[in-house]
Amino acid sequence: MGDDTLFAQVLDPRNRPDPYPLYGRLRETPVSRQADGSFVVSTHAAVRSLIFDPRLSSEDLPPSRRPPTGNPLRDWILNPIRNRVVNAHRPLIFRDPPDHDTLRDFVMKEFTIARVRESHAKVARLVDTLIDACRGRDTVCLVDDLSYPLPVAVICELLGVPEADEAQFHAWAIRLATALEPDARHDEAGRREITATFDAISDYMRRLIREKRRRPADDMLSGLAARGGQGRPAMGDIDLISTAILLLVAGHETTVNLITNGMLTLLRHPDELERLKVDPARAPRVIEEMLRYEPPVHFRTRKALGAIDVAGVTIPAGSPVILLFASASRDPARFADADRFDPDRRDNQHFGFGGGLHYCAGAPLARIEAEIALVTLCRRLVAPRLLDDPPPYRPGASLRGPKNLGTSASGLYLFFYYLGGLAGTAVLGQVFERWGWGACVLGVAASLALAAALTLGLREPSSARGVT
Numbered sequence: 001m002g003d004d005t006l007f008a009q010v011l012d013p014r015n016r017p018d019p020y021p022l023y024g025r026l027r028e029t030p031v032s033r034q035a036d037g038s039f040v041v042s043t044h045a046a047v048r049s050l051i052f053d054p055r056l057s058s059e060d061l062p063p064s065r066r067p068p069t070g071n072p073l074r075d076w077i078l079n080p081i082r083n084r085v086v087n088a089h090r091p092l093i094f095r096d097p098p099d100h101d102t103l104r105d106f107v108m109k110e111f112t113i114a115r116v117r118e119s120h121a122k123v124a125r126l127v128d129t130l131i132d133a134c135r136g137r138d139t140v141c142l143v144d145d146l147s148y149p150l151p152v153a154v155i156c157e158l159l160g161v162p163e164a165d166e167a168q169f170h171a172w173a174i175r176l177a178t179a180l181e182p183d184a185r186h187d188e189a190g191r192r193e194i195t196a197t198f199d200a201i202s203d204y205m206r207r208l209i210r211e212k213r214r215r216p217a218d219d220m221l222s223g224l225a226a227r228g229g230q231g232r233p234a235m236g237d238i239d240l241i242s243t244a245i246l247l248l249v250a251g252h253e254t255t256v257n258l259i260t261n262g263m264l265t266l267l268r269h270p271d272e273l274e275r276l277k278v279d280p281a282r283a284p285r286v287i288e289e290m291l292r293y294e295p296p297v298h299f300r301t302r303k304a305l306g307a308i309d310v311a312g313v314t315i316p317a318g319s320p321v322i323l324l325f326a327s328a329s330r331d332p333a334r335f336a337d338a339d340r341f342d343p344d345r346r347d348n349q350h351f352g353f354g355g356g357l358h359y360c361a362g363a364p365l366a367r368i369e370a371e372i373a374l375v376t377l378c379r380r381l382v383a384p385r386l387l388d389d390p391p392p393y394r395p396g397a398s399l400r401g402p403k404n405l406g407t408s409a410s411g412l413y414l415f416f417y418y419l420g421g422l423a424g425t426a427v428l429g430q431v432f433e434r435w436g437w438g439a440c441v442l443g444v445a446a447s448l449a450l451a452a453a454l455t456l457g458l459r460e461p462s463s464a465r466g467v468t
């Protein structure tokens, strides 16, 4: 089978649960030309050499084109102007230097480690509140109940979006995340929806920025909006809007997938789940290995500005280039026992957050969110187990993750231990009076044995408490 059909199989939703064997076959040809003229780069060495190459452009995004509305004023005057403005002010992830560097500099001055650290307490509180809401339930859906609500709430707080508007942001983030998938570009209905969402969120942001200028607060948007004056450069309003939207979208689906893929990996490796539960200090290395082993972002697309020679292949100028990060991070030429989940590996230079100029700006925040969420889940879910393995996946091949992840948290397990204790106490009271200490010990042992037997035999989900 040709290499070009291999990547088509990666895009096929039926292969979403396990694309890794396909990556293994793709790596046999580190740089492979596809039927459509694009090049897929799949080994660690080849991705690494290209990620720092200035001849690869990130501006490979088709120009914004609003679909016709039937209204001549809109179709011939207003929309062409809006298209031009949007195309000239793309977010930094789709920009090359020098514009990219200027915009990134603005963002990083506000996205400080101190500010990210401050969000620690908020993340911990949110995770606990979300898990509290699952009390008394048979099953917990990790996506709907935890992974999805968390990142939106955190980024809204950092940016300074009022809490009352979080639900609206949540809906916008979901719709805009599809814009990052290559397939979204070809689907007319999808483009229409993305454009409408983009317009709605842009209008909202414009109003919010005005408000932040009037009444600045201690948040990122106020900081970004206040920059400039006294000879210092300022970020223009349109760049400010597209940056705020990027922060919302880039940090949403990705963090959702890190938490969900992470929990899936732990449930498939119960020994690691148990180790993390008893030793939360292991969290940073567990998360790092998750970013290598089951990363949320599988590939990103670039365009060759000039001819590039890599791994014995010449990529002609103008060709789209797909950097297959997830394959590079599983390359056995770079990582010993690459297909094994091993949080104790020492040398772990994965591409989970990309690399080079576009290295993820939100990496420290994403790590904090994932650490707190996973450690808390391990601590609070009682004897969790997967309901479906593999779980159903969302369609995206680039931003890859489960649509939902049902776990049953066996409350019966605890319930029968409590029952055992109660029975033991009752027996103790009765027996001690009449038959003396020997019978009492026998009674307690029998009740504990009964509780253990019931616990082992009845682990199905129940209406008892599944989280502590």
Ligand code: HEM
Binding pocket: 058, 092, 093, 094, 104, 155, 246, 247, 248, 250, 251, 252, 254, 255, 258, 295, 296, 297, 300, 351, 352, 353, 354, 355, 357, 358, 359, 360, 361, 362, 363, 365, 366
């Ligand atoms: C687990 C969660 C996350 C993962 C796996 C992730 C992954 C990535 C990757 C692979 C890139 C590189 C894109 C490229 O090379 O074209 C990237 C860029 C970026 N990420 Fe993240 N990200 C995560 C969370 C976040 C968060 C929470 C934020 C912010 C709130 C964020 C903001 C950004 C931004 C602004 C860029 C563009 C940087 C640039 O172009 O200079 N990310 N991310």
